[in-house]
Amino acid sequence: MDLLIQSIVLVGVLFLLLGGGFWVAMALAAVGLVALEMFSSAPPGLIMSTSVWGATATWTLASLPLFVWMGEILFRTKLSEDMFRGLAPWLGRLPGRLIHVNILGCAVFAAVSGSSAATAMTVGKMAIPELLRRGYDERFVIGSLAGSGTLGLLIPPSIILIVYGVSAEVSIVQLFIAGILPGVMVAGLFMTYAGIWALMRPGKVPANDFKLTFWEKVKASRRLIPVLLLIGFVIGSIYQGWATATEAAAFGVFGSLVLSAATGSLTWKSFSESLMGATRTSCMIVFIIAGAAFLSVAMGYTGIPRTLAQLIRDFDLSPYWLLVALTVLFVILGCFLDGISVVVLTTAVILPMVEAAGIDLLWFGIYVVLVVEMSQITPPVGFNLFVLQGLTGRDILYVARAALPFFLLMVVAVGLLMAFPEIATWLPAQATARP
Structure with missing residues (x-):
C-alpha cells in the first residue's frame, strides 16, 4: 500500500508539473526532490x-553535441533539395516511383539529424509540394x-x-x-508497402518522367553522393572499430564543414547558426539527462524501483507480457512527450524491472526507440502528426488516417523484433567477435 501511495503521489506531481508547462528537466528534478523530502531521509542537496x-561529467556525452552539430551543418547545405534531385532519377522504375523519395530521403536525413520532427519537417517542405x-496521391504522400x-x-x-546509452x-x-x-528493416517494410499500394492503384501513380542515362543520374546525384559517403564513413568507422563514437562524430563535423x-x-552566418542551434539542442538534452539522473537516484532511495522489480519476480510475469505492457505505456507517453523525454523519464523505474525479467539492455534500447518511433505517429495525437498538419494545412484526423497504415507497419516491426531479437543483436555480436 505504501508503494502504491508513493507512486500515485510522484506520478501526480509529475503530470501536474508537465501539464503546468514546466520544462521536462525541471519537472523531473522537482519530482526527485519531492521523493526525497517525503519518502526518504537522505539529503536532497x-x-x-x-x-x-556524475551524469553530465562523462566522456560518453561528448559525441552528443558533435553529432547534433554535424546535422545542423548539413541541414544548412540544402540537403533536402539535393536528396530529391539525387534520389528521384534512380527510383523511376520502382513501383510507387517518387513515393520512395520520402522513405529513402527520410532515412538519409535521419542519419544526419537524429530527430524525428526535424526529418519530417525538412524532407516534407521539399517533397510534399x-x-x-x-500528381501523386496526397493522402499517401502525407502518410x-x-x-x-x-x-x-x-x-x-x-x-x-x-x-x-x-x-x-x-x-x-x-x-x-x-x-x-x-x-x-523498417525502411524496407515501408518501401514494400509503398510498392504494393502502387501496384494495386496504378492510376494514382504518375508515369515515370525520368528518362536519363546512368551518367546523367550520377550527375544529378553529384551533391548527394558525398553526403552519403560521409554518413557511410562515420557509421563504418564505428562498426570497423577504427574510431569511437566521439571520434567518429568529430570526423563527421569536419567532413560536414568541408562539404558545406x-x-x-x-x-x-550559416556557421554561427549551426553552432548556436547545436548548442541549444545539446544543452536541452543534457539538462534533461541531469534531471533524469537526479530522479533516478532519488527513486533508488525511495525503494520503488527495487520493490517493482521484486513484484515482477513474484508475479513471474513473462518477458513478452512485460514488453506488451511497456509498449502500451510508451505509446501513451509518446502522445504527450518527445522521444528523448520518454526515454529519460522511464529508465529510472523501468530498467530494474527489465533486468529482473532477464531482458538484454542492448536489445531493449532498440526496442524502446522503435516503440517511441511508433508513438510519434500514434493517432490522433502523435508528435509528427502535428508537424505534418502545419506543413499541409490538413486537419489532424486526416493526417492521422493517412499515417495509420505506417503505424500498423511499425507494430509489425516491433513484433518482428520481439520474435527475432537477433535483428538487433546479431550485428553487434559480429562486431565484438571480430579480432
Missing part, C-alpha cells in the same frame, strides 16, 4: 549535486512522410540512442551498430 555531476505537383520521419530516432548516429550505461557504439538492421564549404553554403 548533496544527492542532487553528485548525481547531476513537388510530389503533389506531379509515407509521417511514417518515414520516425526513422530519425533509430538510424545511427541517433541522438536518442546516445541518451539511452548514457541513462542505461550501455555502449553507445554497440547501440549504433544494433540500430542499423532494425532501421533498414565545397558547395558554397558555408558562410559565417
Whole structure:
C-alpha cells in the first residue's frame, strides 16, 4: 500500500508539473526532490549535486553535441533539395516511383539529424509540394512522410540512442551498430508497402518522367553522393572499430564543414547558426539527462524501483507480457512527450524491472526507440502528426488516417523484433567477435 501511495503521489506531481508547462528537466528534478523530502531521509542537496555531476561529467556525452552539430551543418547545405534531385532519377522504375523519395530521403536525413520532427519537417517542405505537383496521391504522400520521419530516432548516429546509452550505461557504439538492421528493416517494410499500394492503384501513380542515362543520374546525384559517403564513413568507422563514437562524430563535423564549404553554403552566418542551434539542442538534452539522473537516484532511495522489480519476480510475469505492457505505456507517453523525454523519464523505474525479467539492455534500447518511433505517429495525437498538419494545412484526423497504415507497419516491426531479437543483436555480436 505504501508503494502504491508513493507512486500515485510522484506520478501526480509529475503530470501536474508537465501539464503546468514546466520544462521536462525541471519537472523531473522537482519530482526527485519531492521523493526525497517525503519518502526518504537522505539529503536532497548533496544527492542532487553528485548525481547531476556524475551524469553530465562523462566522456560518453561528448559525441552528443558533435553529432547534433554535424546535422545542423548539413541541414544548412540544402540537403533536402539535393536528396530529391539525387534520389528521384534512380527510383523511376520502382513501383510507387517518387513515393520512395520520402522513405529513402527520410532515412538519409535521419542519419544526419537524429530527430524525428526535424526529418519530417525538412524532407516534407521539399517533397510534399513537388510530389503533389506531379500528381501523386496526397493522402499517401502525407502518410509515407509521417511514417518515414520516425526513422530519425533509430538510424545511427541517433541522438536518442546516445541518451539511452548514457541513462542505461550501455555502449553507445554497440547501440549504433544494433540500430542499423532494425532501421533498414523498417525502411524496407515501408518501401514494400509503398510498392504494393502502387501496384494495386496504378492510376494514382504518375508515369515515370525520368528518362536519363546512368551518367546523367550520377550527375544529378553529384551533391548527394558525398553526403552519403560521409554518413557511410562515420557509421563504418564505428562498426570497423577504427574510431569511437566521439571520434567518429568529430570526423563527421569536419567532413560536414568541408562539404558545406565545397558547395558554397558555408558562410559565417550559416556557421554561427549551426553552432548556436547545436548548442541549444545539446544543452536541452543534457539538462534533461541531469534531471533524469537526479530522479533516478532519488527513486533508488525511495525503494520503488527495487520493490517493482521484486513484484515482477513474484508475479513471474513473462518477458513478452512485460514488453506488451511497456509498449502500451510508451505509446501513451509518446502522445504527450518527445522521444528523448520518454526515454529519460522511464529508465529510472523501468530498467530494474527489465533486468529482473532477464531482458538484454542492448536489445531493449532498440526496442524502446522503435516503440517511441511508433508513438510519434500514434493517432490522433502523435508528435509528427502535428508537424505534418502545419506543413499541409490538413486537419489532424486526416493526417492521422493517412499515417495509420505506417503505424500498423511499425507494430509489425516491433513484433518482428520481439520474435527475432537477433535483428538487433546479431550485428553487434559480429562486431565484438571480430579480432
